[in-house]
Amino acid sequence: MPEVQSTEQRDIRIKKLKEFESRGINPYPHIYKPTDTSAGLAEKYKDLPNDTQVEDIVKVAGRIKAIRNSGMFIDLYDKDGKIQIFSSLEHLPAEQLDILSLLDIGDIIGVEGRVKRTKRGELSVVTEKLTVLSKALIPLPEKYHGLTDTEMKYRQRYVDMIVNDSTIQTFIKRSQIITSIRKTFLDKGFLEVETPILHPIKGGATARPFITHHNTLDMDLYLRVAPELYLKRLIVGGMDAVFEIGRVFRNEGMDTRHNPEFTILEAYWKYKDYYDMMDLFEDIVRNACLAVNGTLQIEFDGKKIDLEKPFARRSMDSLVKEYTGIDFLAIHSDEEAVKAAESIGVKVEGDQVWGQALVSVFEAKCEEHLIQPTHVMNHPVSDSPLTKIHREDNRLVERFETYINGWEMSNAYTELTNPLDQRARLEDQVRQAKAGNPEADTMVDEDFVTALEYGLAPTGGLGIGVDRLVMILTNSLSIRDVIAFPTLRLK
RNA sequence: GAGUGUGUAGCUCAGUCGGUAGAGCAUCUGACUUUUAAUCAGAGGGCCCUGGGUUCGAAUCCCAGCACGCUCACCA
Numbered sequence: 395m396p397e398v399q400s401t402e403q404r405d406i407r408i409k410k411l412k413e414f415e416s417r418g419i420n421p422y423p424h425i426y427k428p429t430d431t432s433a434g435l436a437e438k439y440k441d442l443p444n445d446t447q448v449e450d451i452v453k454v455a456g457r458i459k460a461i462r463n464s465g466m467f468i469d470l471y472d473k474d475g476k477i478q479i480f481s482s483l484e485h486l487p488a489e490q491l492d493i494l495s496l497l498d499i500g501d502i503i504g505v506e507g508r509v510k511r512t513k514r515g516e517l518s519v520v521t522e523k524l525t526v527l528s529k530a531l532i533p534l535p536e537k538y539h540g541l542t543d544t545e546m547k548y549r550q551r552y553v554d555m556i557v558n559d560s561t562i563q564t565f566i567k568r569s570q571i572i573t574s575i576r577k578t579f580l581d582k583g584f585l586e587v588e589t590p591i592l593h594p595i596k597g598g599a600t601a602r603p604f605i606t607h608h609n610t611l612d613m614d615l616y617l618r619v620a621p622e623l624y625l626k627r628l629i630v631g632g633m634d635a636v637f638e639i640g641r642v643f644r645n646e647g648m649d650t651r652h653n654p655e656f657t658i659l660e661a662y663w664k665y666k667d668y669y670d671m672m673d674l675f676e677d678i679v680r681n682a683c684l685a686v687n688g689t690l691q692i693e694f695d696g697k698k699i700d701l702e703k704p705f706a707r708r709s710m711d712s713l714v715k716e717y718t719g720i721d722f723l724a725i726h727s728d729e730e731a732v733k734a735a736e737s738i739g740v741k742v743e744g745d746q747v748w749g750q751a752l753v754s755v756f757e758a759k760c761e762e763h764l765i766q767p768t769h770v771m772n773h774p775v776s777d778s779p780l781t782k783i784h785r786e787d788n789r790l791v792e793r794f795e796t797y798i799n800g801w802e803m804s805n806a807y808t809e810l811t812n813p814l815d816q817r818a819r820l821e822d823q824v825r826q827a828k829a830g831n832p833e834a835d836t837m838v839d840e841d842f843v844t845a846l847e848y849g850l851a852p853t854g855g856l857g858i859g860v861d862r863l864v865m866i867l868t869n870s871l872s873i874r875d876v877i878a879f880p881t882l883r884l885k
Numbered sequence: 886g887a888g889u890g891u892g893u894a895g896c897u898c899a900g901u902c903g904g905u906a907g908a909g910c911a912u913c914u915g916a917c918u919u920u921u922a923a924u925c926a927g928a929g930g931g932c933c934c935u936g937g938g939u940u941c942g943a944a945u946c947c948c949a950g951c952a953c954g955c956u957c958a959c960c961a
Contacts, residue, residue, distance in 0.1 A: 536896040
């Protein structure tokens with residue numbers, strides 16, 4: 395509920411806020427400088443015996459999450475944990491007791507005092523001076539169950555983060571994963587670059603776009619569905635290794651694995667092919683996993699996943715053969731391919747039928763089995779307009795997608811560099827769009843083809859769905875658990 | 886887009902056969918210098934998601950809508 399409604403508890407807190415002001419206390423001061431954090435004190439005084447107090451004066455700050463015994467004990471939480479605040483009625487001056495009585499759960503305060511471990515063994519700061527840093531007007535959700543209402547978790551993520559520690563931990567890990575990814579690339583000599591989000595022509599992936607409008611240019615623009623075509627231009631221009639981590643936008647369905655805007659990682663590496671990109675992907679995943687889990691043996695939704703062993707490398711046709719018995723490489727006509735697919739109950743749509751049949755059967759019969767990391771290699775040409783033809787079979791391309799937990803985690807190519815071939819394949823996309831495929835590109839990006847005509851060296855490319863990687867590495871079952879502010883309907 | 890579930894106090898949830906609103910936490914008042922979800926006594930707090938309908942009477946049954954979840958479809 396974005397509109398603030400007047401409630402009994404809020405009215406009472408506003409009254410307390412006014413009471414602070416009438417005593418000359420600003421409940422929203424400009425600055426406060428704590429000297430210590432909860433974790434810092436825990437470490438520094440870990441050997442302090444029970445019922446002992448030291449003379450050092452410290453200043454801590456944080457949010458009140460619990461008040462016990464009429465204010466005698468306060469649980470104060472800062473970024474890395476809890477510190478108890480002990481306020482003795484006998485030793486506190488009257489004006490400090492007045493402040494104490496106006497505090498509520500949810501308020502942010504600073505506390506100055508001496509460190510003590512109580513009789514019960516809880517490390518505490520013995521209050522000498524209380525400072526209100528921010529008076530909270532809305533009460534926090536219940537302490538025991540936390541916040542469980544999914545809608546409120548997503549609409550008011552800050553509340554979810556305050557109350558549910560696992561929520562903020564997931565977003566901390568997300569940040570650490572992205573830092574790790576960036577470090578892996580920088581260590582290999584990559585340049586981090588930025589390319590346009592507003593695209594005059596849709597391209598780089600088959601997906602439905604969002605369309606917006608620029609007023610001054612009086613021109614429609616697409617929010618990018620992929621940064622691919624611009625990153626390759628940078629390779630043409632002379633960069634040898636580039637990567638970009640950024641948001642892309644696809645106007646498609648939403649579920650536990652899809653959000654309309656999501657974070658993609660794309661990298662292009664000169665004088666590399668798709669085998670090199672497999673190694674690169676594995677490095678990225680292992681480094682990121684170690685950064686947040688400290689191990690490469692992880693568990694997702696109760697399933698054990700081994701990220702340590704070299705990922706399996708399997709051609710799509712061999713997986714189809716393993717799980718269905720159908721050998722697509724031995725099938726040479728479209729009719730036969732469709733018949734083979736239909737014989738196991740897989741419907742084939744589209745007109746590039748041999749390739750469509752192979753992909754459809756793979757998606758229907760194989761994907762779900764790929765729990766352990768698997769590079770699925772050698773897709774049919776029809777599916778992959780930006781990929782170089784396989785060096786040994788001209789029906790296939792040098793492409794792989796890495797599956798973990800049955801999900802597509804990466805998509806990588808030996809990049810297509812032949813400008814004439816590229817133009818023909820993009821023109822085929824336009825033909826498909828005119829035939830009614832809403833995901834195909836509606837016009838050829840002529841400047842991209844021109845760039846290839848200036849010469850693109852042999853290059854490997856890799857794309858990673860960062861949100862899904864974060865899901866796997868944090869055991870998060872919904873993409874909305876790893877995107878702080880997922881797309882929701884306006885309420 | 887289809888199916889399905891949920892929506893009740895600030896939060897977490899009960900609410901029987903349709904009979905007019907309940908608990909715990911939180912809040913307020915008081916007690917207790919004690920704590921670890923502190924405890925004890927008392928009090929206040931409700932657009933039962935919205936709009937229709939059936940009925941003497943609807944949180945409850947019916948219809949429509951809204952939001953969110955799940956499954957499916959779609960989906961680099």
